[in-house]
Amino acid sequence: MDASLPFASSTRSISFIPPDAQSTTRPGSLTESDYLPIRNEIHPCLNCGEVFQKPGLLEQHQSIKHAVCELLDDDPGKNIVQIIFTTGWPGKTPIISRIMKIHNTPKILAQFEEYREIVKSKAARPGDSRRRDERCIADGNELLRFHCTTFLCDLGQNGNSSICVNQYCNVCEIIGSGFSPKMDGISTLSNSWRGHVAIPDDIEDEFGFMNVKRAMIVCRVIAGRIGCDTGSGDKDDPGYDSLVGRESGARQSRLEEEDELIVFNPRAVLPCFVIVYTA
Structure with missing residues (x-):
């Protein structure tokens, strides 16, 4: 019945x-x-x-x-993400174990879009003495960037879509709560190779007893107005939304292909894909 x-x-x-x-x-x-x-x-x-x-x-x-889902071979998005990830690697191409799409909550998506509107409104503010930036006014100067980090669990393996609660599992922490506001800036790179070399090669060996593995996070980033880090840059400076990390501050405050972009507001970074790989 x-x-x-x-x-x-x-x-x-x-x-x-x-x-x-x-x-x-x-x-x-x-x-x-x-x-x-x-x-x-x-x-x-x-x-x-x-x-x-x-x-x-x-x-x-x-x-x-249901924080993530693995992209299968018949998913057209997998090939696109794979091409984006492998572009820029010199010599040997990294071996990809799995690519996972992140299911961000409506709250996280709303925070990302709200921050975009803040950046756009600041850039369009009348009477601003700084150079008018049309890209900021249009979309907040959104960029596709890479952030390399580590994880400890079996996220995405054998259909596992759950994030873990281990405080040392950085990938799950970022997916579940976003990037920490306590970080001294969120480092994002122009390609996955640059992100990969930002973490020491021996990190997996050094922390092998904790089953540490490396993963790359593909992020959408609201860069806004980009400042140049001259060694005395203030992350609270209202004139900039992000800073270019570089050894020399003699160049103009313009993001170049090889530069590291440091973002200080966690709402400006939206993680979209996690790539588990070996290199």
């Missing part, structure tokens, strides 16, 4: 009660309004079917249990 039939039948019969007869309903009996909150508080997870009574609980569940 379908368990939903008594519910449907009861609801249908109540809807025909005349308005003037509502007061004669016996005490303790349910009316149609009693069922509406129950209907509205059912929030099923489309991935696994688990049901939650509040949208916040569903969002929390999805952000942990």
Whole structure:
């Protein structure tokens, strides 16, 4: 027997009660309004079917249990990400184990877009004495950048879409909570090779007892107005939204292909893909 039939039948019969007869309903009996909150508080997870009574609980569940999904060979996006990742590597091409798409929560996406609007509004502010930057006004000067880090779990392996709670698993921490605001700037590079060499080659050997592995995160970055780090740059300087990290500060404050871009606001960086690889 379908368990939903008594519910449907009861609801249908109540809807025909005349308005003037509502007061004669016996005490303790349910009316149609009693069922509406129950209907509205059912929030099923489309991935696994688990049901939650509040949208916040569903969002929390999805952000942990369904944080990523592996891109399979028949997914057209996998080939695109693979090309983007391998471009710029000198000599031997890295071996990719798996590519995972990050399912950012609506809250994280909203924060990213809100920050973009802040950058755009600052760039379009009338009377600004600095050079007008049309790219900032258009899209906040959004760039595609790479950030190399480490992880400890089996994220994405054998269909595992859940992030772990290990405080030393950097990839899961970034996916679940974003980049830490306590960091002294978030380092992003123009290609994955530059990101790879930013971490010492022997890190896996040094922390092998913790099963440390390397991963590359492909990010969308709202660079905004880019300043030049001359050794005395202030990350709180309202004139810049990000800084170029370079050995020489003699050049103009313009991002070049080989430069490291340091972003100070975590909302400006949206992680999109995680690539597990060896090189």
